[in-house]
Amino acid sequence: MIKSRITLKQLEAFVGVVDMGSFRKAAAILGTTQPNISSRISSLEENLGVILMHRDAGSVRLTEKGKALLVSARQVLWNAEAFLEAAERRDLVEDRLRLGVTELIACTWLHAFLRRFREVYPSVGVELEVGLSSEIEKKLATGQIDLALQIGPFDYDIGSALPLRTYRYAWIAAPELAGDNAGHRPMTALLKSPVLTHGRHTLATRELAKFAEAGNLATDQIVYSSSLASCVQMAIDGVGFALLPAALVRDQLKAGNLVEVATDWLPTALEFHARFDESRVPRFVSVAAGYAIETADAWDE
Structure with a gap:
């Protein structure tokens, strides 16, 4: 019996320091002080009779023994969480979920997902990152x-990539701008008017640039924006036609503030995935990914 010699707090401190890269950052995420983290790891090393890591001027470097035991430490914490799950006490899981999403998800079903997650894990805080x-x-x-709830293709091979949903693009405009031509407007005519869309380096804008180049079409009327929400508002204000994911303007289309404009070209649809490294993250992250899939399916474009 190990009794109280090895504690979950010591293992949490060990894993936390490795993941965050410093004692200070580990203390912040674990809701304690840096001296407490240092004390927990020192006690763990003393009880095990091994050195787990070297402390070097604000950073840490695992020993070979530390690398080997890190895998087991993660497994113990994962099993402790599974124990609470079996006991139907997920509310006792205290941690934080560092979540990264694109603006499309942030503007559509993110709030519904967060409500679902918090109902099951009320003691897990969420740190949200919205970006490209x-x-x-x-x-x-x-x-x-x-x-990460993001679109492919991917530049890094990281653990699991569970399919979320595919979102089509649409050309949209204010009703007064679309006029009687909302039924169909060729790209040759569309690109002669101001066009509102993503930032320059997104997949859709790269495809739009290639299409225009192949057809020798002008691109000087394209207005690039890093904010999709701004594009939507400018489209409502009649600034120009907008190339946006249809899901983003679902409510505006239903309300009649915007209309969809048919044309002869659209970029590749966005394929979203839920991605995480199952060898590193807590058990609840994979559960959260499952909730994301369910929420995305339930959200009707």
């Missing part, structure tokens, strides 16, 4: 995010 898919993926790759 490429930025989110980099943070996932470097361990700064636990769960």
